[in-house]
Amino acid sequence: MYFLIDCNNFYASCEQLFTPAYRNKPLVVLSNNDGCIVARSKEAKALKIPMGAPVYQWREHFLRHDVIAISSNFPLYADMSQRVVATLETFALPLEVYSIDECFLECKDLKIAESIRKQVYQWTGIPVSIGIGPTKTLAKLANRIAKDQESGTHLFESIPENFAVEEIWGIGSRLKKMLYSYGITTAKQFCGLDETWVKKKMSVMGLRTLWELKGIPCKTENEMYITRKSIVCSRSFTKPLMTFHELAESLSTFVAKASQKLRREGLQTNFVTIFISTNRFKKETFYSNSSSCRLPLATNYSPELIRYAKKMLKEIYRDGDEYKRAGVLLTELSGAKEQQLDLLAQNPSTEKEKRAMEALDQINRRYGARVLYHAAEKQASAPRPAESFTTSWEQLPKIYL
Amino acid sequence: MTESTKLRFYKADKKSKLRLPLFSARVQAGFPSPADDYVEKKLNLNELLISHPAATFFVRVEGSSMIDAGIQSGDLLIVDRALSPSDNKIVVAILNGEFTVKRIRKEEGKLFLLPENPNFSPLQITEEMDFEVWGVVTYIIHKAS
Numbered sequence: 001m002y003f004l005i006d007c008n009n010f011y012a013s014c015e016q017l018f019t020p021a022y023r024n025k026p027l028v029v030l031s032n033n034d035g036c037i038v039a040r041s042k043e044a045k046a047l048k049i050p051m052g053a054p055v056y057q058w059r060e061h062f063l064r065h066d067v068i069a070i071s072s073n074f075p076l077y078a079d080m081s082q083r084v085v086a087t088l089e090t091f092a093l094p095l096e097v098y099s100i101d102e103c104f105l106e107c108k109d110l111k112i113a114e115s116i117r118k119q120v121y122q123w124t125g126i127p128v129s130i131g132i133g134p135t136k137t138l139a140k141l142a143n144r145i146a147k148d149q150e151s152g153t154h155l156f157e158s159i160p161e162n163f164a165v166e167e168i169w170g171i172g173s174r175l176k177k178m179l180y181s182y183g184i185t186t187a188k189q190f191c192g193l194d195e196t197w198v199k200k201k202m203s204v205m206g207l208r209t210l211w212e213l214k215g216i217p218c219k220t221e222n223e224m225y226i227t228r229k230s231i232v233c234s235r236s237f238t239k240p241l242m243t244f245h246e247l248a249e250s251l252s253t254f255v256a257k258a259s260q261k262l263r264r265e266g267l268q269t270n271f272v273t274i275f276i277s278t279n280r281f282k283k284e285t286f287y288s289n290s291s292s293c294r295l296p297l298a299t300n301y302s303p304e305l306i307r308y309a310k311k312m313l314k315e316i317y318r319d320g321d322e323y324k325r326a327g328v329l330l331t332e333l334s335g336a337k338e339q340q341l342d343l344l345a346q347n348p349s350t351e352k353e354k355r356a357m358e359a360l361d362q363i364n365r366r367y368g369a370r371v372l373y374h375a376a377e378k379q380a381s382a383p384r385p386a387e388s389f390t391t392s393w394e395q396l397p398k399i400y401l
Numbered sequence: 402m403t404e405s406t407k408l409r410f411y412k413a414d415k416k417s418k419l420r421l422p423l424f425s426a427r428v429q430a431g432f433p434s435p436a437d438d439y440v441e442k443k444l445n446l447n448e449l450l451i452s453h454p455a456a457t458f459f460v461r462v463e464g465s466s467m468i469d470a471g472i473q474s475g476d477l478l479i480v481d482r483a484l485s486p487s488d489n490k491i492v493v494a495i496l497n498g499e500f501t502v503k504r505i506r507k508e509e510g511k512l513f514l515l516p517e518n519p520n521f522s523p524l525q526i527t528e529e530m531d532f533e534v535w536g537v538v539t540y541i542i543h544k545a546s
Contacts, residue, residue, distance in 0.1 A: 020495040020498050020499060020500060021498045021499070023498070082455075083455040083456070084455075086454065086455035087455045087456070090455075122456070122482055122483065123453065123455055123456035123482050123483050124455065124456065124482070125482065125535075389458075390458060390459075393459075396459050396460055396461045396477070397458075397460045397461070397500065398460070398461050398462070398463060399460050399461070399462045399463070399493065399500040399501065399502055400462075400463050400464045400499075400500075400501075401462050401463065401464030401465065401466040401467050401472065401474075401501070401502055401516075
């Protein structure tokens with residue numbers, strides 16, 4: 001049997017664990033730049049606050065209902081996620097980490113679900129829900145139901161009448177549209193479809209989803225462990241940027257962040273793409289463009305990547321435009337040890353660069369994210385003091401005795 | 402249960418060092434060191450102080466209500482959520498929406514929070530109160546001034 005263990009309101013739960021005053025209150029966690037809502041507590045969900053909504057639209061609603069809004073704290077969430085996984089590992093069962101707050105587990109003994117919930121909550125303070133089913137897709141479906149149960153667990157029995165088709169694992173907004181256009185709106189209706197039709201309209205992936213819903217396991221692990229193909233770092237700007245200097249500064253920050261991710265995963269990149277765009281809601285003046293280049297040598301050295309990014313920005317930047325979004329995409333990733341040398345390129349002093357980056361990463365890790373940054377980077381604008389509670393000696397929870 | 406064939410990659414904990422000497426002495430002119438047989442591993446604080454890493458947290462405290470238990474203002478506490486809060490343990494608890502550190506006593510079915518300072522009074526915890534044990538304090542780290 002597959003168990004899908006999912007943390008309840010994960011980011012909000014992390015925050016409530018270290019600030020008891022936040023418990024049982026409507027709480028929302030905001031994205032970088034405090035632009036949109038990325039997490040809601042149970043009470044905030046009850047106030048019908050939607051996921052992903054832009055903050056400015058809901059500010060009044062927050063004030064009226066005493067909703068607490070706080071900036072995100074990813075070092076905390078990442079650490080708590082690792083703790084949940086480490087706790088699950090003590091059960092010595094086949095375990096697969098699916099996302100920051102979801103894991104699949106395999107077990108024949110259904111009674112273990114209760115022990116898992118208890119132990120995860122006791123050890124980490126994070127409440128979880130468990131869905132159990134003969135396939136991963138059904139475990140995920142059961143998990144949706146579990147979230148509304150007092151017990152927090154649910155063993156799959158049958159697909160509920162009104163279970164929406166878009167709630168099925170593997171069916172996103174694009175497929176939802178397509179299915180709705182054929183009058184298929186519930187999971188039950190989806191199950192009744194002809195297999196050839198499903199394969200034609202949704203490819204073999206859609207067919208696998210159908211089989212899984214019928215109890216035939218076919219979403220094997222191999223697909224889950226896809227080695228990283230790309231790293232992206234991009235943001236929308238609350239206030240549009242109107243000068244080359246500002247845009248270059250922000251872009252450099254994104255490149256530095258993405259390079260940090262590269263180094264942390266032991267990777268290098270050979271292909272860099274940057275993209276910029278103005279406000280897509282102002283259709284008449286909308287401008288978006290991107291530029292890519294292949295690097296002569298695979299690298300994860302921030303200064304070099306920043307240099308390329310700036311050069312490309314010069315090519316696509318247009319004066320007079322108000323930029324709302326920018327980002328960088330690193331592809332053609334390879335292991336940091338592998339190196340294809342280019343006869344014609346000037347070989348960089350890789351050892352010195354490597355040591356510089358290691359020192360940079362070490363300092364950032366020790367003193368909290370991004371203490372040291374490249375001169376080209378934009379300094380964070382009025383951030384809330386990062387209280388990473390569990391990842392920095394200087395930011396531990398303080399208790400008054 | 403099918404055996405899973407995936408590989409799990411564990412990130413090395415760079416913060417804790419366990420230095421194992423590869424060999425203890427350079428053998429010069431064939432004279433081995435008499436201490437060779439006794440070389441043991443280096444001592445690691447994490448191993449000593451942390452039993453359940455996933456459930457262990459650190460907190461900084463301020464204030465004097467637990468001074469007689471050896472907890473001084475500015476000290477660092479190691480808190481283990483995996484341990485059960487039994488009688489007489491020092492715990493981190495939530496009381497009325499705030500964190501506190503006190504010794505718990507269970508007497509005749511009643512629960513008390515005891516400070517460790519004559520200037521502070523014990524508190525009985527009743528059903529209606531907003532109270533929850535957060536974790537058990539295992540070690541108090543005090544810097545020698």
